[in-house]
Amino acid sequence: MFRGVLQKHAQSAVVAVSALSGFGLSNALNSSNTGSFGEDANTTKCQSSKPQTLLEHVEELYKKVESIEKTIGSFERQSDSSGSSNSSALKPSGIDVVLGGQWGDEGKGKLVDILSQEYDVCARVAGGSNAGHTIVVDGKKYKFHLLPSGVLNKEAECIVGNGVVVHIPSFLNELDTLEAAGVDYKGRVLISDRAHLVFDFHQTVDGMREDTLGRNKIGTTKKGIGPAYASKISRNGIRIGDLQNFAYFEQRFRSLAEATMNAYPGLEIDVEGQLEYYKSIAPRVGAMTADTIEYTNKLYHDGKKILVEGANATMLDIDFGTYPFVTSSNPSVGSVLTGLGVSPDKVRGIYGTVKAYCTRVGEGPFPTELIPDGPTSIGYHLGTVGAEYGTTTGRQRRCGWLDIPQMQYSCLINGFTAINLTKLDVLTGLDEVKIGVAYKHNGKFLQSMPSCLQTLGECEIVYESMPGWAEDISKCKTFEELPTNAQKYVLRVQELLGVPVRWIGVGPNRLDQIDRGEAWDLSSQR
Numbered sequence: 001m002f003r004g005v006l007q008k009h010a011q012s013a014v015v016a017v018s019a020l021s022g023f024g025l026s027n028a029l030n031s032s033n034t035g036s037f038g039e040d041a042n043t044t045k046c047q048s049s050k051p052q053t054l055l056e057h058v059e060e061l062y063k064k065v066e067s068i069e070k071t072i073g074s075f076e077r078q079s080d081s082s083g084s085s086n087s088s089a090l091k092p093s094g095i096d097v098v099l100g101g102q103w104g105d106e107g108k109g110k111l112v113d114i115l116s117q118e119y120d121v122c123a124r125v126a127g128g129s130n131a132g133h134t135i136v137v138d139g140k141k142y143k144f145h146l147l148p149s150g151v152l153n154k155e156a157e158c159i160v161g162n163g164v165v166v167h168i169p170s171f172l173n174e175l176d177t178l179e180a181a182g183v184d185y186k187g188r189v190l191i192s193d194r195a196h197l198v199f200d201f202h203q204t205v206d207g208m209r210e211d212t213l214g215r216n217k218i219g220t221t222k223k224g225i226g227p228a229y230a231s232k233i234s235r236n237g238i239r240i241g242d243l244q245n246f247a248y249f250e251q252r253f254r255s256l257a258e259a260t261m262n263a264y265p266g267l268e269i270d271v272e273g274q275l276e277y278y279k280s281i282a283p284r285v286g287a288m289t290a291d292t293i294e295y296t297n298k299l300y301h302d303g304k305k306i307l308v309e310g311a312n313a314t315m316l317d318i319d320f321g322t323y324p325f326v327t328s329s330n331p332s333v334g335s336v337l338t339g340l341g342v343s344p345d346k347v348r349g350i351y352g353t354v355k356a357y358c359t360r361v362g363e364g365p366f367p368t369e370l371i372p373d374g375p376t377s378i379g380y381h382l383g384t385v386g387a388e389y390g391t392t393t394g395r396q397r398r399c400g401w402l403d404i405p406q407m408q409y410s411c412l413i414n415g416f417t418a419i420n421l422t423k424l425d426v427l428t429g430l431d432e433v434k435i436g437v438a439y440k441h442n443g444k445f446l447q448s449m450p451s452c453l454q455t456l457g458e459c460e461i462v463y464e465s466m467p468g469w470a471e472d473i474s475k476c477k478t479f480e481e482l483p484t485n486a487q488k489y490v491l492r493v494q495e496l497l498g499v500p501v502r503w504i505g506v507g508p509n510r511l512d513q514i515d516r517g518e519a520w521d522l523s524s525q526r
Contacts, residue, residue, distance in 0.1 A: 093300065093303045093304060093305050093306075094300070094305065094306070094346060094347070094348035094349075095300065095306045095307075095308060095336065095340075095342060095346050095347050095348060096115070096119075096305070096306070096307050096308070096347075096348055096349035096350075096351065096523070097307075097308040097310060097333060097336050097347060097349065097350050097351065098111050098112050098115070098307070098308065098309055098310055098351045098353060098420070099310035099313070099314065099331070099332065099333060099350065099351065099352055099353065099414055099416075100310055100311075100312060100313025100314060100316075100331060100352075100353055101313060101314055101352040101353055101354040101407055101410040101411070101414070101416070101419075102313050102314070102315055102354055102355065102358055102359070102360070102403075102406065102407070102410070103313055103315045103316055103358070103359065103360030103361070103366075104312045104313040104315075104316055104360070104361065105313075105355075105359055105360075105361065105388075105397060106313065106353040106354055106355050106420075106422055107353055107355065107420070107422035107423065107505060108309060108310060108353045108420075109134065109135050109144060109149040109309065110135060110422070110505070110510065110513070111351065111353060111420045111422075111503060111513075112148065112149050112150050112307060112309045113135045113137075113149050113150065113152055113153075113510065114510070114511075114513065115150075115307055116148075116149070116150030116152070116153040116156050116307055117153050118305065119150065119153075119156060119305045119306065119307040120155075120156065120157065120299065120304040120305050120306065121156060121157045121158075121159060121296070121299055121304055121305070121306040121307065122148040122149075122150025122151070122153070122156050122157070122158050122159070122306075122307050122308075122309060123148060123158070123159040123160070123161055123296070123306065123307070123308050123309065123340055124146070124147070124148050124159070124160050124161060124164050124308075124309055124311060125161040125163045125164065125308055125310075125335050125336055125338075125339030125340045126161075126163045126164060126310070126311055126312075126329040126330060126331050126335040126339045127164060127165070127225065127311035127312050127327060127329050127331060128145075128146065128164060128165040128166065128167060128198055128223060128224075128225045128228065128311075129145040129146050129167050129170045129171075129198070129223045129225075130145075130221040130223045130225045130311075130312070130327065135149050135152065135510065136508060136509050136510055137152065137510050138510075140181070142178070142181065142183075144174070145170060145174060146160065146164070146166060146167070146170060146171045146174055147160070147171075147174055147175070147178070147185075147189070148160075148309045149309060150307060150309065151178065151183065151185055151188065151189065152183060154183075154184060154188075156188065157188050157189075157190065157299075158185070158188055158189045158190070159190050159191075159192070159292050159295075159296060159340075160189070160190070160191045160192060160195060160292075161192050161195065161292055161296075161339045161340040161341070162192040162194035162195050162292065162293065162339060162340070162341060163195075163329065163335055163338055163339020163340070164192070164195050164339065165195065165196045165197070165198050165224075165225060165228040165229060165232070165329075166191065166195050166196070166197060166198060166240060167197075167198035167199075167202075167203070167223065167224060168197065168278070168281060168285060169200075169277075171191075172281065172284070172285075175189070189288055190288055190289075190290045190292055190295065191240050191285070191288050191289055191290070191292070192240065192289075192290070192291075192292040192293070193239065193240050193241030193244075193289050193290065193291055193292075194239055194240070194241065194292075194293070195239065195240045196228055196229075196231070196232045196237045196238065196239055196240075197228070197237070197238050197239065197240060198223070198224045198225065198228040199224070199228075199238075199256075199274070200224075200274070201224075201257065201260055201267065201269045202224030202225075202227040202228045202231070203222060203223060203224035203227075204224075204267065205224070205227045205260065205264055205267065206222045206223065206224045206225070206226060206227050207222045208264060208267070209226075209227075210222060225327065225328050225329075226327075226328040228328075229328040229329060230328075231256065236252075236255065236256050236259060237256070238252050238253060238256060240285065240289055241289060243278065243282045243285055243286065243289070244282070244286050244289065246278075246279055246282060249278065249282075250275055253271070253274070253275060253278070254271060257269045257271050257274075292340070292341070293340070293341030296340055296341060296342060297341070297342060300342065300346055308336050308340065310331055310335075311329075311331055312327045312329070312331035313331055314331065314332045314409075314410040314413060314414060315360070315406065315410070316331060317329075317330050317331055317332045317413075318330060319332075320332055320409075320413055322364045322365055322453060322456065323451075323453075325362065325363050325364025325365075325453075326364075332413050332414055333347070333350055333413070333414040333415065348523050349417050349418065349521060349523035350414055350415055350416050350417050350523070351416065351417065351418050351419075351420055351502075351503075352407075352410060352411065352414060352416035352418075352419050352420065352499070353419075353420040353422060354402075354407055354410075354419060354420070354421060354422070355386075355402070355421075355422050355423045355426075356402060356421055356422065356423050356424040356426065356427055356489070356493075356505075357382055357386075357399060357400065357401055357402050357423070357426065357427065358399070358400045358401065358402055358403050358406075359382075359386075359388055359397040359398060359399050359400070360397065360398050361395050361397050361398070362395070364453070365453050365456045365457045366398055366400060367400075367403055367405075367406070367436065367439065367456065367459055367461055368400035368401040368402070368403045368436040368461055369398055369399070369400040370382065370399055370400045370401065372399070378430065379399050379400070381426075381429070381430065382399035382400075382426060383396065383397065383399045385426050385429075386399070386423055386426040387508070400436075401433075401434045401435060401436050401461075401463065402435050402436065402493065403436045403461075404435055404436055404437050404438075404493075404496045404497070405436070405437075405438060405439050405446070405449065406449065407497055408496075408497060408498075409448070409449040411497055411498070411499055416499050417499070417521055417522035417523040418499065418500055418501070418502040418503070418520060418521040418522065418523070419493075419494070419497060419499050419500065419501045419502065419503075420502065420503040420505075421490060421493065421501050421503065421504050421505065422503075422505035423505050424473065424482075424486060424489070424490070424504055424505055424506055425473050425474055425505070425506050425507050425512075427468065427469075427486075427489070428468075428469060428470065428471070428472065428473060428486075429468070429470055430468040431467075431468050432465055432466070432467065432468055433465075433466050433467075433468050433489060434463045434464065434465050434466070435463065435464045435466070435492065435493065435496070436461045436462070436463055437462055437463065437464045437496065438461075438462040439456075439459040439460070439461065439462075440459065440460040440461075440462060441455055441458060441459050441460070442458075445462075446459065464492075466485065466488060466489055466492065467485045468485060469483040469484075469485040469486050471483040471486075473486060473506045473507075474506050474507035474512055475506075476506050476514060477514060478514060479504065479514055479516055482504075482506075482514075490504060499522070500516075500519075500520035500521065500522065501516070501520065502515065502516050502517070502518075502520040502521050503515055503516070504516070
């Protein structure tokens with residue numbers, strides 16, 4: 001009873017703070033010590049132990065309501081007529097989405113793995129084997145590139161949607177590796193008949209193109225993703241469903257191979273060898289091939305809960321990212337519709353995954369980057385403690401402070417209903433933590449993310465400093481168990497983004513995560 005009221009107003013408070021900040025009024029809510037709106041951006045507003053911001057007051061109220069419920073009991077927590085008290089059973093069906101809010105590698109797979117236990121279907125909708133997620137279960141690491149990591153839930157069906165480009169040898173190898181590890185996937189994995197194929201020569205071309213760029217290289221994974229999407233857009237690509245009519249597949253493959261060799265002199269393709277391979281695996285692939293558009297919509301109308309696992313991230317989006325240092329697809333919310341074949345009204349929760357700091361792999365501008373110039377540097381700490389090496393490429397990731405203007409841009413594009421803040425534990429041990437809160441160019445504050453990379457590279461970052469913490473947080477199971485300074489950091493991030501932080505990562509293992517509950521998810525109002 002009490003919690004329902006608090007949920008409604010807690011969510012409204014988050015939206016209200018976000019709206020007020022747009023009018024320059026958030027400082028009026030943030031400060032109880034000054035009467036002006038002009039507080040220095042480089043000083044923190046969280047030095048007092050008493051609640052100061054509107055969100056901190058809501059957090060305090062939330063704690064008091066929990067105390068009241070423990071004393072007098074809560075009607076909402078009573079078991080239903082079946083004797084079950086699982087709140088997830090009351091969660092409406094629909095499509096929820098986990099997306100990357102930064103430049104990738106934020107830890108999306110871990111949240112998907114945890115959430116997938118409550119979902120009937122897990123799906124991938126964009127990208128290809130250039131994506132990578134690592135899940136740790138009982139000390140065992142599982143690495144995913146094409147499959148949704150929700151396959152670890154033995155009850156969930158997994159769909160590779162039409163927007164994904166699939167390198168069949170990698171896909172089958174991933175399945176075989178899972179089977180060898182004791183994961184039974186058979187009968188639970190479906191590939192869209194409309195998904196396009198990535199061939200070995202696409203990967204070769206990817207490497208050739210990157211090598212010719214020299215100093216202007218993009219930083220591609222060389223997995224053939226860009227060339228495969230280029231074939232798709234050029235309308236000479238080949239789809240998964242074509243394998244089931246092999247004479248048609250052969251005709252199109254010969255044509256595509258010839259066109260590609262003509263476009264890249266010196267490139268040699270073993271056409272006969274490739275055709276022999278694809279003919280041999282066609283029956284196995286065919287058993288997993290389906291019209292996933294019709295099937296997914298049927299599942300939705302049957303009341304099934306569907307979870308979409310985003311690949312890559314918003315700042316790598318071909319349209320919205322730091323172009324040309326981007327991927328070749330749309331890893332933002334729009335890909336859910338175009339890559340799965342569903343209408344917008346079916347989407348419910350949109351969960352933005354963001355590290356408590358920031359990383360990126362490959363080339364391109366990175367405004368808050370910290371150079372790892374020695375073992376005592378912050379950049380070295382983040383990269384070493386955070387084990388920042390790419391799942392797909394093994395490349396060392398570049399590290400920096402959390403970039404709020406970038407994340408506000410990501411929130412604007414995707415309409416996140418909750419934030420999954422990962423790797424908060426990596427900041428443990430730092431005397432001071434910083435948040436990049438604004439961009440300045442030629443002395444002027446920027447109001448939006450610049451499209452010109454030269455402008456972005458010339459930006460000065462305005463930082464806000466906050467005290468760090470030394471306590472181990474890996475065993476924390478509730479927000480209240482976090483050190484005070486860690487709590488203040490989370491609340492400040494939440495305030496700056498105007499979106500509730502629901503999940504908080506406190507360690508590398510599967511269950512090292514705090515879930516603050518549906519009160520901190522705007523989609524629960526829908």
